[in-house]
Amino acid sequence: METPIRIHLADDHQVLINGMRTLLNTIENFQVIGSSLKGTTLYEEVTNNSTDILVLDISMPEKDGIEVLKEFAKKGYPCKVIILSAYDDVKIVQEVMKLGASGYLTKQCACENIVEAIQAVNKGEEYFCNQVREKIFSTVTKNHSKLSKSKLDPEYQLTEREIEIITLIALEYSGKEISDQLFISTNTVETHRKNIMKKLKAKNMISLVKFALKNNLIKP
The missing domain is CATH 3.40.50.2300 (Response regulator)
Structure with a gap:
């Protein structure tokens, strides 16, 4: 039992x-x-x-x-x-x-x-819950241009492009949608995604959202 x-x-x-x-x-x-x-x-x-x-x-x-x-x-x-x-x-x-x-x-x-x-x-x-998740994503969308890596631990070494991609992944954009949004190839998106997941030791999208919250990448 x-x-x-x-x-x-x-x-x-x-x-x-x-x-x-x-x-x-x-x-x-x-x-x-x-x-x-x-x-x-x-x-x-x-x-x-x-x-x-x-x-x-x-x-x-x-x-x-x-x-x-x-x-x-x-x-x-x-x-x-x-x-x-x-x-x-x-x-x-x-x-x-x-x-x-x-x-x-x-x-x-x-x-x-x-x-x-x-x-x-x-x-x-x-x-x-969905209500909170939608509010988080709304905040990310509203403030994505204000994201900053200045307060991150230097060990992460995230680039501006990687921060943009974290935002779009958190908003559940597909690889093709990210490619279209940032004018880069889907292969480049996938390479960035793998690098981000490795740098942050993240397992899934919620892990990326939590990382953004904890490290003040999102500015409510």
């Missing part, structure tokens, strides 16, 4: 916790093992009950989600964290991902996406 995914829910509304608990406990291999209405003792709680995934409301009382993530980062992450928020602000997404969160859901899409998010994060992937 497969080991269950142990889930802790942290939100300042008991009704929302109850609703998520009811939903998640119907999923095979999911086990809601605890819940919290405040952030003050979360570190001890998820450590003591061996939580695998913490679903964390960013607006917790007394100690909010950002403060909880900072505590986790300082003490060492006891579990993976999916942020739950009423906001799809890219600046907030950027901040929590920098602090080590693995996923981000808005409360509007939580019921629809929470199961998929937990499954993805449990496998070591990052997860953004």
Whole structure:
């Protein structure tokens, strides 16, 4: 029998916790093992009950989600964290991902996406709900001409052309579309793509988006 995914829910509304608990406990291999209405003792709680995934409301009382993530980062992450928020602000997404969160859901899409998010994060992937993902891509599109490698670690050595291609890949352009957009051959696009993935040690498109957020390539 497969080991269950142990889930802790942290939100300042008991009704929302109850609703998520009811939903998640119907999923095979999911086990809601605890819940919290405040952030003050979360570190001890998820450590003591061996939580695998913490679903964390960013607006917790007394100690909010950002403060909880900072505590986790300082003490060492006891579990993976999916942020739950009423906001799809890219600046907030950027901040929590920098602090080590693995996923981000808005409360509007939580019921629809929470199961998929937990499954993805449990496998070591990052997860953004569609609303947040579209907002990120919109920000990339709006600001792509302002992208800069000036704050990147020198080890990456990304060229301006590579930064342009990262943007278009993140927007899910095909190789042919990138070729047409930048007036270069598809072979050149593929060569750049391979070089970018190697330089950034990226596995997929979401990895490229996360890299851009963490390194301030996107300027919300």
